[in-house]
Amino acid sequence: MIDSLHVRPTRRQLLRMAVGTAVLSGITSAKAAAAPLDFDDLYGKIGVLGLEFSAKTKALNGAAVTMRGFMAPPLKAESDFFVLTEIPMALCPFCSSDSDWPDNIVVVYLGQKQTFVQSNAVITATGTLEVGSWTDPQTGFVSLLRLRNASFALA
Amino acid sequence: MRKSLLVLLSTALLSGTAFADTIYPLDRATILAGSPFDFKIEFDGVVKKDDVKVLVNGEDYKTVFGKDATFVEKEDGAQGSALIVRNVALSKPGAYKVVAGNKSVAWDVFGTSATPKVKNVIFLLGDGLSVAHRTGARIMSKGVTEGKANGRLNMDDLDRMAFIGTSSTDSIAVDSANSMSAYMTGHKTAINAIGVYADRTKDSFDDPRVETIAEALRRTGGKAIGIVSTSELQDATPAAVVAHTRRRADKAEIAEMMFKVKPEVVLGGGSAYFLPKSTPGSKRKDDQNFVEMFKQEGYQLATDKTELANAAKSNSGKVLGLFHTGNMDTLLDREFLKKGTVSAFPNQPGLVDMTKTALEALSKNKDGFFLMVEGASIDKMSHPLDWDRAIVETIEFDKAVGVARDFAKSNPETLIIVTGDHTHGLSIIGTIDDDKPGTDMRQKVGTYAEAGFPNYADANGDGYPDTIDVTRRLAMFANNYPDYYETFRPKMDGPFVPAIQNEKKDYVANEAYKNVPGAVLRTGNIPRDADSGVHAVDDVVLQATGPGSELFHGYMEESDVYRILADALALGGPKS
CATH class of the missing domain: 3.40.720.10 (Alkaline Phosphatase, subunit A)
Known part of the structure; x- marks a missing residue:
């Protein structure tokens, strides 16, 4: 595990950590069978009056999926969740509140709390897909799509 | 300094006067006659309500505002008391002086013409509209020939x-x-x-x-x-x-x-x-x-x-x-x-x-x-x-x-x-000419006589250049920036994202532009937590008619x- 922000892990360490988390949370078998899901696949319709999840997203609700993307700058250095984005995020000076995130994000809830390192590179996150609006009681963060019991690794 | 503070404190204790820190509206406020506003006084420390004396043009504030204040003995997250009167209005135009303890502010309550001048x-x-934006719009939209604009903006x-x-x-x-x-x-x-x-x-x-x-x-x-x-x-x-x-x-x-x-x-x-x-x-x-x-x-x-x-x-x-x-x-x-x-x-x-x-x-x-x-x-x-x-x-x-x-x-x-x-730190300094020799983009920047004129075209006369990616285009640079790759070219693949945040919350140059031919790294000149260029303090130009x-x-x-x-x-x- 990574104990501190000052330690920059190697790719191997990161991978080991990801696998370890997967084992701990008991989703190793799910991971092997995880269905790939692309950001482009998430929504069937994007409109002014709301988004509609794609048939694929709806079908995978509750199933193990794996997604590629970027880890957005974490809200806190140590946390049990982070935001997975399609492209690297650059936040504007006034976008400090969670409400300014783009639509095409997935919140990744990890099997356990970790200290993050922003690798500025593509990562793969694997977990159980959860579809539908949900407000995190701890942070107030509203998300539409989540990966539960997730792990991540450099892609 | 400490001595004078002590003197002040002892004076306060002697007279039982509450010291005001800030009075809202602030000094030199201009207030539309009859318009509602909230009146608030923040005190440095905890004071007693009975010690608070507030005069507006020599009269007790309750008389002038027609209502009593809410008094907060210790404000949330602050070390002092506050006095708040919500939704007051002053209908009579003129100079007002508000005195609370040793603090006073002056307000200018202004009236207006009795009948409207306009319907x-x-x-x-224009958010962030600076002089260079106007100049750029005029040159790009209308063109310039022999020193004179070929047309005028609205x-x-x-x-x-x-x-x-x-x-x-x-x-x-x-x-x-x-x-x-x-x-x-x-x-x-x-x-x-x-x-x-x-x-x-x-x-x-x-x-x-x-x-x-x-x-x-x-x-x-x-x-x-x-x-x-x-x-x-x-x-x-x-x-x-x-x-x-x-x-x-x-x-x-x-x-x-x-x-x-x-x-x-x-x-x-x-x-x-x-x-x-x-x-x-x-x-x-x-x-x-x-x-x-x-x-x-x-x-x-x-x-x-x-x-x-x-x-x-x-x-x-x-x-x-x-x-x-x-x-x-x-x-x-x-x-x-x-x-x-x-x-x-x-x-x-x-x-x-x-x-x-x-x-x-x-x-x-x-x-x-x-x-x-x-x-x-x-x-x-x-x-x-x-x-x-x-x-x-x-x-x-x-x-x-x-x-x-x-x-x-x-x-x-x-x-x-x-x-x-507000403005931005943008200036137009000449042109960038792709036809100048070599691959070093910096050498393609034309200044003074070398700038000449850009070659934007507007064949359909819609006021917009038919393409912004012309071979001799405006050289536009900011005077402030985070680390970024300067490409000397318009961003044809979507809006520019100059910098990306890393795990230390610092913004670093977005590597996506690193391999654009001719791109060079510019090291930022504003704090590393700035994701993009900042507002300039320069004056804004306002224009009006009617x-x-x-x-x-x-x-x-x-x-x-x-x-x-x-x-x-x-x-x-x-x-x-």
């Missing part, structure tokens, strides 16, 4: 002008929230604040309020109100027409405040804050559905350019146009490159379409209207140093100015104001502009 006001704000022929100082109560710098707030309330305030003075408590909704122009119009007469922006409708500039918060990021609440005022015409982006949280894409944290609520109030809903054209014909004169969940795309992306989020929102109207519809709908009101039009993406593209998009946005903004001028031709009782809320515009001259503050607006609309005139 309509069109207030066009802005170029407005009659009157003034330099506007944009500094804040807490800084020489400014942001779009408190700058527009000063224009729309007549009170300067702190960065990020809208419709309030910024007090010391954490709560962003308890700060001392001042009246917005929309509220003043509702209080004094029957004018219609319109808000048009290419940004989210909850963004700082449109918000400042109607809202009150210390924190411009309170967008869900701002949507609610906008509904409370119910401007007759509301056109822009940001539908995510109008949708209940149960709807995917919503950014609300409650179940309020403002789209439905506006519809129930008789608003015609438009969600794209086609529906907007139809909505203009509605008889109610009430239109809600929502064209994007977030900020609308730029003209360059909408009409030319089809980048940004245009594939998801392919039929967005532009600022010109929205301004036309707004004028059509608002002019149905026999009492006239106040319309605010914001060219938001001049700023939104200047922050990430995407100068080509910012200049094309300026051309579009200027076309909206043209729509306003056409309206004023047939409706001469119309005051038009065109201004910015009745009342003769009052614009020389150097003015945004708060002085409100005074001219209030005078033209007779917002402080005696009640009939």
Whole structure:
């Protein structure tokens, strides 16, 4: 595990950590069978009056999926969740509140709390897909799509 | 220093006087006669209510305001007491002196002409509009031959002008929230604040309020109100027409405040804050559905350019146009490159379409209207140093100015104001010529005589260059930036993202541009937590035409502009 922000892990360490988390949370078998899901696949319709999840997203609700993307700058250095984005995020000076995130994000809830390192590179996150609006009681963060019991690794 | 403090303290103890730290409205405030505001005094330490003595022009404040204060012995998150009187008004114009202990402030309560000078006001704000944006728009849109512009912008022929100082109560710098707030309330305030003075408590909704122009119009007469922006409708500039918060990021609440005022015409982006949280894409944290609520109030809903054209014909004169969940795309992306989020929102109207519809709908009101039009993406593209998009946005903004001028031709009782809320550190220094020899882009920058003239073409005469990616284009550079790769070229694949945040929360150059031929790394000259270019402190140029515009001259503050607006609309005139 990574104990501190000052330690920059190697790719191997990161991978080991990801696998370890997967084992701990008991989703190793799910991971092997995880269905790939692309950001482009998430929504069937994007409109002014709301988004509609794609048939694929709806079908995978509750199933193990794996997604590629970027880890957005974490809200806190140590946390049990982070935001997975399609492209690297650059936040504007006034976008400090969670409400300014783009639509095409997935919140990744990890099997356990970790200290993050922003690798500025593509990562793969694997977990159980959860579809539908949900407000995190701890942070107030509203998300539409989540990966539960997730792990991540450099892609 | 310590000694004098001791002396002061002992004096206070002896006399039992409570020492005031800050009095709101602040010293030198200009206050529209009859307009409601919150009066607040913050004390350095905990004081007793009985020790608090507040005189307004020598009289007890309770007599002058006609009500008693709420006294807070120890404010949340502060070490001292506070005295608050909400919603007071001073109907008699003149100089007021407020004394609380050793502290005093002077207020200028101003009246206005008794009868309106104008029926309509069109207030066009180019967000971040700087001199270089205008120059760039003129050169790109009209061209220059032998030292003379080949044509004029609509802005170029407005009659009157003034330099506007944009500094804040807490800084020489400014942001779009408190700058527009000063224009729309007549009170300067702190960065990020809208419709309030910024007090010391954490709560962003308890700060001392001042009246917005929309509220003043509702209080004094029957004018219609319109808000048009290419940004989210909850963004700082449109918000400042109607809202009150210390924190411009309170967008869900701002949507609610906008509904409370119910401007007759509301056109822009940001539908995510109008949708209940149960709807995917919503950014609300409650179940309020403002789209439905506006519809129930008789608003015609438009969600794209086609529906907007139809909505203009509605008889109610009430239109809600929502064209994007977030900020609308730029003209360059909408009409030319089809980048940004245009594939998801392919039929967005532009600022010109929205301004036309707004004028059509608002002019149905026999009492006239106040319309605010914001060219938001001049700023939104200047922050990430995407100068080509910012200049094309300026051309579009200027076309909206043209729509306003056409309206004023047939409706001469119309005051038009065109201004910015702050500037950017942008300058045009010459051209970049791809045909100069070699691969070193720096050597292709032409200055002085070497700059010559750019070769933009406008074959169809629509005012926009047929392509911005010409071989001899404007050399536009910022004087401040984070680390980024300078490519010396327009960003044809979508808006520029110069820097990316790393795990230390520092912004580093976005590697996506590293391999653009000729790209060079520029090391930033502003703090590493800055993601993009920042606002400049330079003055803004305001231009105006129509009745009342003769009052614009020389150097003015945004708060002085409100005074001219209030005078033209007779917002402080005696009640009939």
